[in-house]
Amino acid sequence: MTDAPALLQRRFALAEYTRAVYFATVEQHITLENVLQPGFWQHVASQLKPYDEIIVANDDCSWRAQLLVADVWHQGCRVVELSRVDMTAEDEGGNDVADDLRVKWRGPVHRWCVVRTDGVIMRGGLENKNTALENLAAIAQERAAVGN
Incomplete structure (x- = not known):
């Protein structure tokens, strides 16, 4: 042995x-x-x-x-x-309120954000995706009101 x-x-x-x-x-x-x-x-x-x-x-x-x-x-x-x-992925949907805006997770610093297609953060630091989607809808509504 x-x-x-x-x-x-x-x-x-x-x-x-x-x-x-x-x-x-x-x-x-x-x-x-x-x-x-x-x-x-x-x-x-x-x-x-x-x-x-x-x-x-x-x-x-x-x-x-x-x-x-x-x-x-x-x-x-x-x-x-x-x-x-x-970690790049296709758009999961739910962002169809405005053509040039998307809801994205932008990491632990910016958290959930409403982002323009050119990468500019319109609203950031949001707690969860649902809150970000609500913000996206609010921005789209504001734009529609101004456009009328």
Whole structure:
């Protein structure tokens, strides 16, 4: 019988004790390629250590990525992409009150919003989708009243 290697107890711990998990929300114009650059993390590098994980999503909810911190120094860090999810989806409906307005989730900063097709937020920070749809209807009504 051979002596197979075995994991020692002192090398086994809850993940919460050995690494931190962060969530970063980036502006709509930031790409995943930007996020993978070491200098992108310069303002928060002092908070990071190897094996920390960072979940990154952008404001327009078109993508989400999970990153692993591989190395850290005073002006940045090297991150490795663990996963990437494309979150773009077709319009689910309910936005047919106004042709140029849509209700969209714009991340934890802006929350539910009424957005013009050019990306401008007309009303933001709304608590839920139903409230956003009510705001969309109100904006459409205001426009109709002004147009008459």
